[in-house]
Amino acid sequence: MVRRAVHGVLLLDKPVGLSSNDALQRAKRLYRAEKAGHTGTLDPLASGLLPLCFGAATKFSQASLDADKRYVATLKLGQTRRGGDLEGEVLRERPVNVSREAVRAACDRFTGQIDQLPPMHSALKHEGKALYEYARAGVEVEREPRRVTIHSIDIVEGEHDRWVLDVRCSKGTYIRTLSEDIGEALDCGAHLTALRRTGAGALTLDRAVTLEALEAMDEPTRDACLLPADALLADCPEVRLGADDAARFLAGMRRRLALADAGQVRVFGPEPRAFLGSAHIVAGELISTRLLSPSEVQGLVTERTERTA
Template identity: 70%
Template sequence: MQEAVPQATPRPPRQRIQRRPLHGVLLLDKPLGLSSNDALQKAKWLLRAEKAGHTGTLDPLATGLLPLCFGAATKFSQVSLEADKTYRATLALGRTTTTGDAEGELLQQRPVALDRDAIEAACARFTGPISQLPPMHSALKRDGKALYEYARAGIEVERAPRQVVIHHIDIIDWQADTLVIDVRCSKGTYIRTLAEDIGQALGCGAHLSALRRTGSGPLQVADAVTLEQLAALDEAAREALLKPVDWLLSDWPRVALPEDEAGRFLTGLRRRVRLADAPAVRVYGPQPSAFLGSAHIASGELIADRLLSPVEVQGLIS
């Protein structure tokens, strides 16, 4: 008699998430150890959003403000990307590492014998327009590969210095071999490189042991939500956290068009306006919520830069 073969219990079908068109900006407080893209994908999943993007990468070893754009708001993510940033950086004085941060191997350890005047003078040296050499352990691309890929293979490639601006450096705390500073800087600034340069100027060396982004333009981490907080909310409460699509442009001049002009503007046609020239304006239809897109004004003409689709505009109104 043939022995019966036990049948495997069939797995229940995997439930697919029904994605939906969602428009707006979410301020996320990125946790330590998570890449910016992983944080984005988790938030996108929690909101069931069809389309999303972030506005500038934060290293996995950094925490803090990561503005996320959903739907139509992704068209304006460059605004936040171009904005000045603020960081709280913790420097480990007297120790240099292979990567310039706490992830690397110790290269050199030196005694730290400093006073407040020396630290203030070193920070002042790097305030204003400065030149930075991008670190090998960075995501900057060279021939299609990130520099950190070359670094991990033990290859150092030539890099061109870049010009950045350090608007201010404030000393928040200093105890023995630990220095905490607040930095406001232009986009593209490497805080890890700044930490190494300050350490070199002090004569003892340093590496970046912790980093938190506290601001991006007018956006502040105090207004951000963590992934844990987002996950604890129901769907309606999560959606309520989204700022309007035009929120990243809130400090730009506002231009309102009548209905017939708004329709023509949405097709990309230039419109005559009795307004002063402006490099960037936000444009609306006759309804206050009818955000149409961004534009600039030159010689009395309103010229579209980034436009929403009619479907997106209708979604914002309804």
Template identity: 65%
Template sequence: MDPCALTRTKRVRRALHGVLLLDKPLGLSSNDALQKVKRLLNAEKAGHTGTLDPLATGLLPLCFGAATKFSQLNLEADKAYVATLRLGQTTTTGDREGEIVSERAIAFTPEHLQGALQQLRGEIDQVPPMHSALKHEGKALYELARQGKTVEREPRRVTIHALELLSQTDETLQISVRCSKGTYIRTLAEDLGELLGCGAHLSALRRTHSGPLTLDRAITLAELELLDDAARLRHLLPPDLLLADCPLIRLGADDAGKLLAGIRRRTTLAPAARVRTFGPEPQAFLGSARIAGGELIPERLLSPIELQTLLAGPASLT
């Protein structure tokens, strides 16, 4: 027997409950970033709220423990980006990682540019790129694209809530975009290039907002690696952060206990599609509910153990 095996101990993961806002670095997949942070926090259960391509940087909300119950809310939320477009060139992938397939002269007026931006605002149809994770007959489109295959894709309706020019050089445009879920920014870049008559591809992308969450509260992976365990835990934000744009309701001890048991409660509060509920203690986040027909109706709730861990605070985990 290996003598070292006698001294080896299995690393015990701990049950963390909260959200960490990561400023994802360039070149790392969202899952790789998640696994690195999960190891740094020695966390038991973790997930993210929608992928960022390795080419993209910026806001990647990571959910731990009870917070994973609410990750779908952020996945479906509007997003905002700062995108840099390389004008005059189109590529096989729609971004800088692909091979150049065409080059055209860049010649458009400021008026032409503003008109093109206006055409892409509001509800538009996008054809998903072949280099995407969408499935066709069980295979990801990017797998087919790598085999040199192209398949028919149905256009998808998305909403561009805001689209503005930030800066411009002879060969690049930098734009800000606020859009609905499912929007492909590289497709938007290609469509803008076609409207300008010169073609374009996405050369850089940075996510700045995801639902109510913003990049200014995020920490980089490099910064997180330099911290000790206690300091890392201080960057773990409460699970209800994912419901930050929902009304907050605080219940007394009796009503809180019945809600956690799945029992509807009568209420005089106005109807709401979703609310975040708290017990009497400041940190006693109970979960999400909705108000309809004069009742507070429980939806996704924390377990008693999850609630106990939250009330104990980060100090109990170090």
């Protein structure tokens, strides 16, 4: 296979049963991309939004890692299972007698800043190994609670022992742990039967494509599915520089601008729209955070010109 330079972000709708890395490798082969990476793992049990980065976009994957997430989670009440999902053995069964008001009250208890104990069935590392590797070997590792933020939990639908919740949360939130905690608050236990990620920062599932759809496309149609390399920074303000300032900025030099302080901005050169990298503004100075190389900038300009021709 002849690899090629590809730049941009693909919003993939990952299927259940496929690891994030397997999904990435399949997409990378389809695009014949030289360089690719994902923006944080999505559990094989889960489906939904998995942003994949190609070429220059890989430099900004941390933005998606740090972004808030949104999930649709399906809970089964009355059963506690090992690992907190339907793949684990049943550990305990209890009768279910809940109302919508009780489920609402239980969800409210976990809205806001909470401390979560990371589950053993997670990718969190301990002495260089993922916790799930210890779990598979039957080894329990001591973990420290982590502070996360649950922005909202809305009831989509539900009755008796099956409830579907729409969860908006900070990075690092474990939805299977949240599901178990809600079950314990209802005094009947619960486990996760389905999980679908619908949002990551400003990116949403409604623009995502499946691997099967990508496989059926020809290369130009597949390329048209890619968002710009700055898509992971879509909620950051833009700063546009003239040719001289753009060249100096790419060389790592600070530029003085009459702009308010900002934690993160997207920086562009003159037309045609040339993305240069990310920066922050302190006391009127534009300071680079992540810069593209001149060849990457030229590659983005060339791709943009070809796609709009």
